[in-house]
Amino acid sequence: MTLWLTVLAIGAATYGLRVAFLARGTPGTLPPLAQETLRFVPVAVLSAIIFPALLQPAGALDLSVGNARLVAGILAALVAWRTRNALATVGAGMAALWILQAVLR
Amino acid sequence: MGVFSARAEFIAGVRDELPIVVGVVPFGMIYGALAVGAGMPPAVAQAASIVIFAGSAQFLTAQLVGIGAPAVVIIASAVIVNLRHLLYSASMAPYLRPLRPAWRWGLAYLLTDEAYAVTITRFRAQQARGLPMLHRKWYLLGAGLTLWIFWQASTAVGVIFGARVPAGWGLDFALPLTFIALVIPAIRDRAEAAAAVAAGVVAVAAAGMPFKLGLMLGLLAGIATGLFVWRYASSGMRSAREPT
Numbered sequence: 001m002t003l004w005l006t007v008l009a010i011g012a013a014t015y016g017l018r019v020a021f022l023a024r025g026t027p028g029t030l031p032p033l034a035q036e037t038l039r040f041v042p043v044a045v046l047s048a049i050i051f052p053a054l055l056q057p058a059g060a061l062d063l064s065v066g067n068a069r070l071v072a073g074i075l076a077a078l079v080a081w082r083t084r085n086a087l088a089t090v091g092a093g094m095a096a097l098w099i100l101q102a103v104l105r
Numbered sequence: 106m107g108v109f110s111a112r113a114e115f116i117a118g119v120r121d122e123l124p125i126v127v128g129v130v131p132f133g134m135i136y137g138a139l140a141v142g143a144g145m146p147p148a149v150a151q152a153a154s155i156v157i158f159a160g161s162a163q164f165l166t167a168q169l170v171g172i173g174a175p176a177v178v179i180i181a182s183a184v185i186v187n188l189r190h191l192l193y194s195a196s197m198a199p200y201l202r203p204l205r206p207a208w209r210w211g212l213a214y215l216l217t218d219e220a221y222a223v224t225i226t227r228f229r230a231q232q233a234r235g236l237p238m239l240h241r242k243w244y245l246l247g248a249g250l251t252l253w254i255f256w257q258a259s260t261a262v263g264v265i266f267g268a269r270v271p272a273g274w275g276l277d278f279a280l281p282l283t284f285i286a287l288v289i290p291a292i293r294d295r296a297e298a299a300a301a302v303a304a305g306v307v308a309v310a311a312a313g314m315p316f317k318l319g320l321m322l323g324l325l326a327g328i329a330t331g332l333f334v335w336r337y338a339s340s341g342m343r344s345a346r347e348p349t
Contacts, residue, residue: 003149006176010166010183011156017187019213021194022201030195036335037328038188042161043297044304044327045186046288048320049168051305052312053281061309069278076282080289087131089286090279097278 068104072096114240118247121223126251129160129219130259135279136163137263138270142277143171147264154260158253159217161287162186168280174317182320193221200228200241208242215249223248295338300331 030038054073055061065071076093083089133154140150145167153163162183169179193216201209224245231238270276292298304327311319 002176003145003170004152006179007149007153007156007166009176009180010162010187011153011158013180013184014157014159014162014187014190015214017184017190018194018216019210020191021198022209022213022216023206026198026202030191035192036332038192040297040300040328040331041185041188041324043288043291043301044324044331045165045182045320046161046284046291047301047305047327048308048323049165050281050284050288051309051323052319053278055309056312059312069281072278073281073285076285077289080286084290086128086283086286089289090131090135090282093282093285094275094279097275101275 066104068097068100071100111240111243114243115247117227118224118244118249119251121227122220122248122251125219125223126255129252130255132160132283133256133259134263134266135276135283136160136167137260137265138267138276139164139263139280140167140170141264141267142270142272143167145170147268150264151257151260154257157183158214158256159187159190160256161218164280164283169317169320171277172317174320178317178321182324185324189218190216193218193225196225197221200232200238201245204242212242212245212249215245215253217249217252219252220245220249296331296335299334299338300327303327303330 050073054067054070055063057067057069062070072093075096076089079092080086080089136154137150140153140163141147145153150167153166157163157166165186166179166183169182174182194213197216201212204212227244228238228241231241267276288301292301304323306323307326308319308323311322313319314322
């Protein structure tokens with residue numbers, strides 16, 4: 001039940017953001033500070049998820065070479081940087097994870 | 106020339122959206138599989154694609170449901186991620202202003218990253234060439250509906266098959282990988298790089314906080330750092346552009 005309400009709340013808020021400037025049919029602009037702030041939101045939120053997922057896969061900080069997710073994640077970042085291709089990035093990262101897990105086992 | 110029928114504009118919207126759909130479909134399937142794997146009931150996972158209809162917020166929701174974050178944190182995080190839609194709404198407003206309210210309210214629902222990207226490109230190009238843009242709403246409708254149909258279908262495929270993927274495959278790792286694929290091209294200058302590093306480091310340092318607040322702290326630290334570097338530590342050319 002809570003999960004349904006959570007999804008509905010996010011959906012309603014998202015639609016509210018999309019319709020905000022279209023609802024009244026009058027032109028509008030965001031203040032410069034808001035525009036500057038919004039620019040950093042995607043990068044910041046994605047990094048705040050990526051770093052713990054790679055550095056703390058089991059909860060504790062693991063900076064060793066034995067951390068398969070860290071090594072695979074760094075490789076995926078290099079692929080993303082070189083190719084700018086999302087599927088190639090996910091594919092390379094997953095392949096690296098499977099190989100490392102097989103090797104480290 | 107210069108005269109576009111409603112039908113032709115609709116088809117142009119569909120046609121321009123299709124290449125993007127090719128890239129979106131695998132992620133719809135990954136989302137569906139991850140959402141089910143994170144413990145979301147299939148109906149909720151699919152409903153999220155209909156109600157939220159925003160990939161990154163849905164991935165984030167699945168991730169936070171999976172680690173047991175409270176509803177307030179999930180909602181706040183997803184809404185913050187979706188704040189960029191305000192920018193889309195504002196930049197679409199001048200083009201859609203002449204439409205009747207029903208069209209404006211309806212098209213707002215379809216204003217995703219992917220539909221916005223092709224539509225604003227088209228509108229700006231037509232405006233620059235002085236074309237009449239009589240049927241512009243049909244273009245956005247074509248692009249938006251195309252994405253909607255493929256997003257729903259790919260979510261369903263992921264939801265159906267995701268439940269059968271063994272945990273040993275580590276499919277949950279596709280989520281941070283997806284985010285890596287999104288974040289690397291999004292880092293275009295020093296301020297954005299600083300925002301990424303600050304957000305990541307603070308999120309790691311604050312990972313032990315209750316209610317998964319580490320994510321929010323990381324997000325705030327990243328935004329603050331990005332703004333600071335942009336305003337005070339970037340090149341002189343940029344500071345010269347500052348309004349005050």
